[in-house]
């Protein structure tokens with residue numbers, strides 16, 4: 001592939017001109033935000049030609065396209081990634097240097113596109129990067145939230161949520177496409193009638209509607225001229241309120257429609273792994289699904305006559321159950337608008353839709369109250385009723401007189417619409433996101449479905465893009481890797497195994513660890529600037545960054561820090577390798593216990609960081625506002641990757657893979673993709689602890705265990721727990737952390753995430769980490785092998801598997 005020929009002088013000229021025409025300023029008068037905008041628009045010009053060429057090629061080849069349907073795309077910043085994938089990053093860096101600007105500082109002017117919560121949203125973003133880089137035709141379909149994931153401020157140790165006004169200065173990369181706007185209808189009722197040919201018709205009446213307007217964002221492939229599209233929808237009122245011809249009814253309706261439009265895309269729900277049942281969320285779901293399906297069908301119809309063959313050119317991948325109304329919306333369009341019979345429409349729909357499950361946590365399963373659902377989406381509900389009626393009949397045929405099966409598998413049951421059941425029944429593929437997760441789905445959570453339709457089930461272990469999380473996030477290591485083995489790893493990560501042999505080479509180990517140290521210095525500087533805490537780059541950087549959730553057990557981590565602190569205080573001369581415990585996590589705004597855990601981490605941090613008597617041996621840092629852009633810096637600097645979820649609870653995890661790629665050692669449970677990571681890297685190059693998934697599930701079936709036994713018999717653990725309620729970390733209010741104490745000892749199901757049960761095993765694992773770290777050569781070798789054996793965890797591999805088993809797409813070549 002020919003590298004993009006970057007003309008530095010031309011680029012400089014374009015940036016200077018962009019500043020002039022946008023801001024009436026010379027380049028030396030422009031501020032950094034203005035330079036960012038000018039650079040972004042200049043880069044966008046390179047992208048546009050490729051974007052146009054890509055779509056020409058798609059049309060020419062009449063290529064099958066995947067529509068990745070997702071409520072969330074956690075894209076992070078675009079400029080750096082776009083330059084990386086255009087292969088002009090270094091060129092632009094030089095050009096800006098010559099203009100007197102530092103590219104890093106210019107990149108920092110861009111707000112993260114934080115249209116997602118965590119793993120699920122970031123996975124969607126990695127998948128888009130891989131789809132483009134591999135040359136597969138794809139659309140990401142989502143919502144253009146006016147406010148993305150809130151920005152987190154820590155005030156007095158507490159999380160405070162600040163609205164994320166990410167569009168304030170405009171988004172240079174987006175293109176509004178009003179010519180592709182469609183109408184989406186809510187509410188009213190369905191009128192049915194039979195025509196002269198005895199055909200039944202269904203018409204939604206007395207509805208409210210909004211205009212769905214798409215904004216397209218380019219998804220640039222790596223060095224291949226391919227640019228796919230992330231299409232995010234905004235809602236506008238359908239008709240501006242018209243003074244001439246209103247009566248009271250119209251007026252009311254006009255105002256209602258205006259409000260409906262204003263609300264739908266206002267904000268991303270900041271809840272992950274928890275189902276809230278809010279009507280507005282269902283509106284968001286149907287809004288973007290209806291708009292996306294309509295536009296996919298319209299695009300297909302432009303070049304094809306036979307809608308019965310839609311599945312040959314179109315596939316909808318449902319990112320969790322959030323977009324599951326896709327199946328009913330497609331049925332509606334095929335029957336009500338294209339005139340297909342039920343059986344014809346069902347035949348097409350069940351060849352077009354595939355579903356990915358991301359959790360087994362019961363509280364995350366989406367179940368809508370029937371009355372709410374029916375009122376908001378009357379026609380869609382009718383269709384689901386019919387899908388359910390037919391499916392229940394089938395279950396009855398296969399399992400006569402088995403009410404239990406129906407209770408578990410019916411789509412409509414107990415006054416609820418069960419979205420996972422709908423997705424499984426109507427989809428042709430159901431996949432989990434790591435081997436262990438898929439196994440648990442098949443054997444436990446979705447057992448009945450698996451027994452009835454085993455051919456639908458498959459595993460697709462998650463992956464991450466090495467282009468953002470190594471090439472962009474860790475340039476020192478990326479250059480070093482390329483130096484050693486060439487740049488093939490950028491598009492073929494398994495090639496990184498070429499590094500294995502260097503793990504035995506002393507000079508290479510030194511270089512590798514020197515790079516790690518420089519990355520730690522970079523993070524230390526970030527922490528100094530943002531937290532005003534000094535951390536020692538020669539200490540072990542032990543990192544847990546991810547959403548705050550009880551099952552992820554940040555509480556286990558911080559309790560262990562309290563335990564270590566007690567030990568050091570009791571034995572001031574004890575041999576101890578200095579440690580910096582780094583946390584980063586947002587809690588859902590309404591998740592009280594998670595927010596209290598953040599307060600605890602910050603309180604422990606206050607006490608420990610200010611205790612001169614321990615000579616800086618221990619530091620605790622809570623990094624404010626963890627997000628994609630600072631994640632890149634954090635992964636690069638980590639020594640230890642904390643992946644300590646209660647076994648069976650973390651479907652996959654993807655942070656675990658980013659740490660591994662950047663040369664950190666996993667300290668984890670046998671959960672999610674940790675299992676596969678350990679298998680790749682070898683048990684001797686990771687530290688594993690805790691209950692297995694089977695053990696956890698066994699305890700759960702028996703109503704849990706008794707943590708008081710541990711509390712009563714283990715003095716050190718008891719001391720740590722008592723410190724939650726004796727004012728050690730909350731002198732002004734001894735009761736502050738009572739809820740955490742109670743959760744561990746006295747809740748209905750006490751310690752439901754097995755924190756005390758796993759505590760000793762975790763503490764021992766931490767001792768192993770320290771022992772390994774002291775063996776400098778051994779450590780260097782191990783973490784190098786982590787990088788070298790991360791090949792499996794590229795999202796390129798994951799996407800190739802989706803293509804092979806589910807989507808069946810063809811690669812497209814784009815020449816300029």
Ligand code: BZD
Nearest residue numbers: 117119120272273358650651652653654
């Ligand atoms: O999805 C996560 C899982 O918890 C991870 O184990 C897994 O690696 C990733 C990707 O597969 N799930 C989420 O991130 N879920 C959400 O963010 C979410 C958002 C809204 C509603 C429910 C869940």
